[in-house]
Structures are given as structure tokens and as C-alpha cells.
Amino acid sequence: DSGVTQTPKHLITATGQRVTLRCSPRSGDLSVYWYQQSLDQGLQFLIQYYNGEERAKGNILERFSAQQFPDLHSELNLSSLELGDSALYFCASSVEAGHTGELFFGEGSRLTVL
């Protein structure tokens, strides 16, 4: 158990809809990261927050947005969903915000868009 909690574990929705994925980082971790894992693209970095502020951004679509709240939990919002958004979405956390590769990943939220 990594200590990172993600909900929901599974989500099935229709094209055009909006969903919110939630992540609680490990106790004490200030940095939260979101990654997308799909069959054709592999694991892709989306975005990172540190103590409530956006720190780094990857190839995150404009239809996607995220935030980190004062209690350090984070939410990833996906809107105007398309079939190609079907993927596993992972949240990870770390103590540091800087040059670290030791991330603790949750078990992921599997999104299926029909």
C-alpha cells in the first residue's frame, strides 16, 4: 500500500460528459502528480501541484484541469469526454517538489468512455 488513495477505482461514462477524479496523497507529501496510462501512449505526465500551486505541466488537454486543495488532496477534472480519453489515471505524491523521481502512486482510476 503506497498510502495514496484514489477514487473512484472504476468509472464508466458517455462521450461529452464530465468526471472528477480524486486523490489523497500520502500523509506529509506536499506534491501531487497526475499521470495518464493508455494502451497506445503508455504512461504520460499530465500535471504537478505543490502545496496548492501548479508546478509543472505536461501534455494535458485543455479539456482537462486539476487543482490541489488546502488539505492537499487533488482533483482532476475531465470534460467533454471523448472515446480516446478512456485510460487509467494515476495520482502520485512525493515529499519534495523538486528534482525527485521517487513518486508514490495510487492504484489508479480506470475511466471508460462509451
Add this chain to the structure above:
Amino acid sequence: GESVGLHLPTLSVQEGDNSIINCAYSNSASDYFIWYKQESGKGPQFIIDIRSNMDKRQGQRVTVLLNKTVKHLSLQIAATQPGDSAVYFCAELPGTSYGKLTFGQGTILTVHP
């Protein structure tokens, strides 16, 4: 059209054998490299890391080798066990990056009892 999934390299070994998983990285600016293990239905799990000022680092039953000249990274697992069966990813982090790990495609390791 039909999407084509990644065709991951596979490695099959017998329990007790040593395993070597290879990875080529692309970014010359990367100075920090990490290996992750992902078991079925779980998130990636950190195994070991190495910075570019080193060429070898050892952990418990694992060794990472870094060859910057040819941009190659390898993970050696000693006395492989069935519980080591998983997908193994190398990841790189450029010196100017904050947590923006770039993951390789992964290698499927299957350990036969």
C-alpha cells in the same frame, strides 16, 4: 480507426535466474533515472534510482547500470522470484524538470516457478 496498443518487450525467466531488463533513453539532458515496477491492477512502484554522476547503484537484489555514452540503462534482478513478475518501466528526468518523469514503454517480466 483501430488503435494499436504498445507492443511491450517480454522477458521470461525461471525462478532463481538473474534477469536483465534494458532501456534506451533519448534525452541527453536527463540526469536522473528511475526504475519502476507495475504489477497487474496496481500503480507503478519505485524500485531504484541513479543519478548521472554514477554508473552503477545497488539495492536489495537489484542493480541499475547507466551508460551515458550510449544512453542506455539496465536493471538487473538477482535470483528472480515469481513475485517479481510485473511490467518494468525506466523513467528519466531532465535536469530542469520538476517531477515530469518520462516513462519508457515498459518490459513484461514473467518468472516461471
